[in-house]
Amino acid sequence: MKLASLKQGRDGQLLLVSRDLQRAVSAADIAPTLQAALDQWHRLQPLLEARYQALNQGQLQQSFAFDPSTCHCPLPRAFHWADASAYVNHVELVRKARGAEMPASFWEEPLMYQGGSDTFIPPHDPIRLADEAWGIDLEGEVAVVTDDVPMGISAAQASHHILLVMLVNDVSLRNLIPAELAKGFGFYQSKPSSSFSPVAVTPDELGRHWRDGRVHLPLLCQVNDELLGCPDAGVDMTFNFFQLVAHAAKTRPLGSGTIIGSGTVSNRDSSVGSACLAEKRMLEILTTGQASTAFLRFGDRVRIEMLDTEGRSIFGALDQLVEAWQPDG
Known part of the structure; x- marks a missing residue:
């Protein structure tokens, strides 16, 4: 469905x-x-x-x-939204960008944070933020929605609790992240409201492209009608969705409607491009010594979509302008 x-x-x-x-x-x-x-x-x-x-x-x-x-997001607000970093290649690159070493444990256990879920942005509404200097970035991701998940389940058991799949733009404010994480208490201001694709689908709609807890299709990410990247969501996903759901439920049950995100889709093959600007900038630094791509500016348009093998949109597109926020009144 x-x-x-x-x-x-x-x-x-x-x-x-x-x-x-x-x-x-x-x-x-x-x-x-x-x-x-x-x-x-x-x-x-x-x-x-x-x-x-x-x-x-x-x-x-x-x-x-x-x-x-x-349409709004499939769940205009949710009781629980947790985002992972299942593509460890992305984590490694972005940590390099801010001069942080990556512990070996990141390959052994998922990273995950609980985000704000009360004010999601509709998939065709503007992304309104107050300051370009915050380093506005898109993050193209895949997410799943669960039913009630018991605490302490295994990854194999978690596979039976995934009801829906959708796409995500996990908007990030890159220039706020380092100082915030340095406090040792996680993301908050650097992670404003996220957006989700217009349509959520049951896993059976994906056919053979849904297997081993992964979606095996490219995720198309564009900025101002230019391709940023099309990394395959089924490639280089270190932790699959079954493992991510089990990780989230290790110490507490999850209520129906819980959203679990994959984190930015990223492939080791850099020729496919990136699903966020921070990763593209890091690749530029590694190649030329400096980043030449700017973060998003007011007036930029972001589009995130996934097509089937016949070129048909599966979830509909997130298609959003970045605009300057103005206080009411």
Whole structure:
């Protein structure tokens, strides 16, 4: 299935979206929001699936043209959002950029932090920030959404708790990160609101591209219509999503609707480009001795998307302008 949330109220109205992303239909009579559907997934999934199949077969007169710009993130806000750094190649490069050594343990256990989940940015809305000097960066990622996950489960058990997959732009403020991490207490101001793709999909929609807890497709990242990179999300992912969910649930249960991010998709093969500007800048430093690529400026446009092997968008695109934030009034 493919699901989305129409902008309505604080938590959206649940939509089903056709496989080709051309048509949509309300599912609010089955579950008013995606969170409500996740809370009762095993009971409601058959009802949603039946309507989804009817939508794809053109049997629903009440369907309408799907417009991703009218959508919020699939979960407009979430009870729990935790982001990992599963692509250790990216971690190593970005730590080099700020002069930090990488402990060997990073190859043995995932890095993960809990981010703010109360104010996600809709996938076609502007990214508004107050100061370009903060070092505004995109981070193209993949994420999964879980049902209720018991504490202490294994990675093999965690595989049964992943309900949905979607894309992420984990906006980062690179110039705020070093001083914040130096305090020894993790990210906060350097990680503003994130965005997610217009559509979340059940893993079966990915077919053979969903295997071993990874999505085996390139992630296309563009800035101002120029390709930044297309690293394959299934390559060089040191820790898969099963391991990430199990890691998050080691000391506490996870509630339905928990979002677990992969961290920036990154391949050791630098010829495929990058999914964030910090990585591109580090590669420039390693090659020429200095970074020539600037971080995002007001007026820049960011686009993140994943296509199937026939060139069709799977999740819809995150397509966002970076704008100067102005205080209300």
